[in-house]
Every structure is written in structure tokens, then in C-alpha cells.
Amino acid sequence: MPYSSTDEVTIEKSPAYFITESVPQRIHTMNASTKLIVIVRDPVTRLISDYAQLAANKAKKDRQMASFEDLILLNGRKINTSYKAVRIGIYAIYYSRWTQVFPKSQVHVVDGDRLVYDPYPEVQKVEQFLGLSHRISRENFSYNSTKGFFCVRLNGTSDKCLNESKGRRHPQIDPQVIQILRRFYATHNRLFYRLVGKDFGWPEF
Numbered sequence: 759m760p761y762s763s764t765d766e767v768t769i770e771k772s773p774a775y776f777i778t779e780s781v782p783q784r785i786h787t788m789n790a791s792t793k794l795i796v797i798v799r800d801p802v803t804r805l806i807s808d809y810a811q812l813a814a815n816k817a818k819k820d821r822q823m824a825s826f827e828d829l830i831l832l833n834g835r836k837i838n839t840s841y842k843a844v845r846i847g848i849y850a851i852y853y854s855r856w857t858q859v860f861p862k863s864q865v866h867v868v869d870g871d872r873l874v875y876d877p878y879p880e881v882q883k884v885e886q887f888l889g890l891s892h893r894i895s896r897e898n899f900s901y902n903s904t905k906g907f908f909c910v911r912l913n914g915t916s917d918k919c920l921n922e923s924k925g926r927r928h929p930q931i932d933p934q935v936i937q938i939l940r941r942f943y944a945t946h947n948r949l950f951y952r953l954v955g956k957d958f959g960w961p962e963f
């Protein structure tokens with residue numbers, strides 16, 4: 759990480775840090791005052807998004823992906839917990855790991871579902887958490903109906919949207935499989951809500 763001067767905040771983003779066991783202690787050893795931000799979304803949607811991303815990457819190489827159901831279910835009914843993308847959604851495991859090393863006051867959890875449909879309040883909370891004065895306003899977000907997402911408006915006119923690899927169309931999944939997944943994640947989600955002190959309201963059925 760580069761050094762920051764007193765009027766700078768250095769930000770680094772690595773999604774895999776959240777789940778990698780060795781990372782919390784290594785970051786703490788590097789700088790114990792580091793502030794951590796994690797963006798979470800309904801783990802079922804996260805899992806489908808993960809699958810859509812892998813399928814899109816395979817399609818680019820003219821390769822086909824196994825079906826979602828074949829990957830996440832054993833014998834068509836039981837959740838395959840050895841599938842990495844399934845385990846990533848058990849946020850309580852990873853959050854506990856981080857908060858054994860860092861105080862909870864240094865870990866901010868962003869509601870990723872809300873970040874999509876109403877980004878401003880989530881971004882405001884991040885400014886506050888980082889101790890920054892409020893510079894971002896509602897006018898800095900404009901809804902792009904073609905993309906179906908908010909984009910960032912910087913100088914009043916030009917919009918910066920995320921590229922097409924973000925916000926892909928998700929595949930249709932059998933509602934029964936969704937139900938099995940929702941039941942599987944429900945207990946883990948409730949534990950996560952307790953640990954964070956916030957109910958994200960992810961569907962359980």
C-alpha cells in the first residue's frame with residue numbers, strides 16, 4: 759500500500775480479502791488503524807451473480823458451464839457446501855474472523871442491495887465512517903434506464919456507469935431451488951445480522 763499524507767485517504771479494493779483466512783491478521787500487522795468496508799447482498803442473489811459471471815467468462819472462451827443446479831445441489835436436493843461460491847455467502851464466518859482481529863468500529867458493512875436501488879444513503883454512511891466531510895449529494899447519482907442502474911454524475915452532465923460486466927442479466931433459476939437456498943442461508947443470515955447489529959431482511963422462503 760502506498761503511504762498516505764495527512765490529507766489523503768488511500769483506498770484499496772480486493773473482493774477476495776473478505777474470505778481469505780490469512781488476510782485480517784496481515785492487514786492488522788501492516789496497519790492496525792485500517793478501516794474496512796464490506797459490501798454484502800442477499801447471498802442467494804450473490805450466488806446467482808457469481809454463477810452468471812463464471813458462465814460469461816466461460817462463454818468468452820467458447821466453453822459451456824455446468825447447470826446452476828448441478829453445481830450447487832448434491833443429489834438434486836442437498837446444498838453442496840464444498841462449492842466455494844456457496845460458502846462465500848455464509849458471511850457470518852468471515853465477518854467473525856475479521857472482528858476477532860479488528861474492533862467492530864473499524865468494520866463498516868454496506869447493504870449492497872440498497873446500494874443498487876438507492877445508492878446515496880449508503881454512500882453517505884461510507885463518508886461518515888471514513889470521517890470525510892460530506893461532498894457527495896443525491897445529484898451525483900442519476901438513474902440510467904437503459905442500464906437499469908444508477909450511474910455517477912460528476913460535473914452536472916456526464917455520467918460514469920459501471921461497465922457491462924457489472925449488472926448482467928441473471929439466469930432464471932427454478933423457484934424450488936431458490937427456496938432450498940433461502941432455507942439454507944436463513945440461519946447463517948440471522949447470525950450475521952446479530953453479529954453486525956443490523957437486519958438486512960433477506961428473504962427466507
Ligand SMILES: Nc1ncnc2c1ncn2[C@@H]1O[C@H](COP(=O)(O)OS(=O)(=O)O)[C@@H](OP(=O)(O)O)[C@H]1O
Binds near residue numbers: 806908
Ligand atoms: N450502479 C451499478 N451499476 C451496475 N452494477 C451495480 C451498480 N451498483 C451495484 N451494482 C452491482 O454490482 C454487482 C457486481 O459486483 P461484483 O461482485 O462483480 O463486484 S466486484 O467483484 O467487487 O468487482 C452487480 O451484480 P450483478 O447484477 O450480479 O452483475 C450489480 O448488481
